Amino acid sequence: QKEVEQNSGPLSVPEGAIASLNCTYSDRVSQSFFWYRQYSGKSPELIMSIYSNGDKEDGRFTAQLNKASQYVSLLIRDSQPSDSATYLCAVNKAGGYQKVTFGTGTKLQVIP
Amino acid sequence: EAQVTQNPRYLITVTGKKLTVTCSQNMNHEYMSWYRQDPGLGLRQIYYSMNVEVTDKGDVPEGYKVSRKEKRNFPLILESPSPNQTSLYFCASSLQGGSYEQYFGPGTRLTVT
Numbered sequence: 001q002k003e004v005e006q007n008s009g010p011l012s013v014p015e016g017a018i019a020s021l022n023c024t025y026s027d028r029v030s031q032s033f034f035w036y037r038q039y040s041g042k043s044p045e046l047i048m049s050i051y052s053n054g055d056k057e058d059g060r061f062t063a064q065l066n067k068a069s070q071y072v073s074l075l076i077r078d079s080q081p082s083d084s085a086t087y088l089c090a091v092n093k094a095g096g097y098q099k100v101t102f103g104t105g106t107k108l109q110v111i112p
Numbered sequence: 113e114a115q116v117t118q119n120p121r122y123l124i125t126v127t128g129k130k131l132t133v134t135c136s137q138n139m140n141h142e143y144m145s146w147y148r149q150d151p152g153l154g155l156r157q158i159y160y161s162m163n164v165e166v167t168d169k170g171d172v173p174e175g176y177k178v179s180r181k182e183k184r185n186f187p188l189i190l191e192s193p194s195p196n197q198t199s200l201y202f203c204a205s206s207l208q209g210g211s212y213e214q215y216f217g218p219g220t221r222l223t224v225t
Binding site (some may be wrong): 043047049093 | 152211213
């Protein structure tokens, strides 16, 4: 079982719709969760970080964390063509571990 | 401007010829890390460093070396590159460790023939 799993996609949504991206992780001691966006040929850039169960909102983006079910999701409201990119989920474990594990990413396509 | 820089951006080399990819950050970050990105495998951590003279292995350290003699620099060394090290490499830094957001450099595309 992979430490961090994402559906590779592509996930296609029409412009203006809500895009829902999911990520599951295997290690229950994980404590820090990140969503990065990566445009083709570019480096990853942080979208959201979340550390506690529940929702965290930032503009059109909402991150949701459920530690009991070991999943973290990213919702993008009012999706725009400029949101078309690959979204990477990253996880860091607790207890002083400094390794960061990334999922393979979900490719999102927003159709105008 | 706060940034992570990498050099070179593109490199084509031959098997066995030692090379170094440099990484530098100007944000006074304690944590620096190297990743490789391959199709279907995503970003995989090679090595990371919590501070000067403190480094540790990530998930795929074989064939790589690192050093952290200064806080701002974290070079990646391939002493005897092989074709399976052909990849896109990213350097990243964060304020204090893996639980903080990371800032990525622009990437280095390495081809080993």
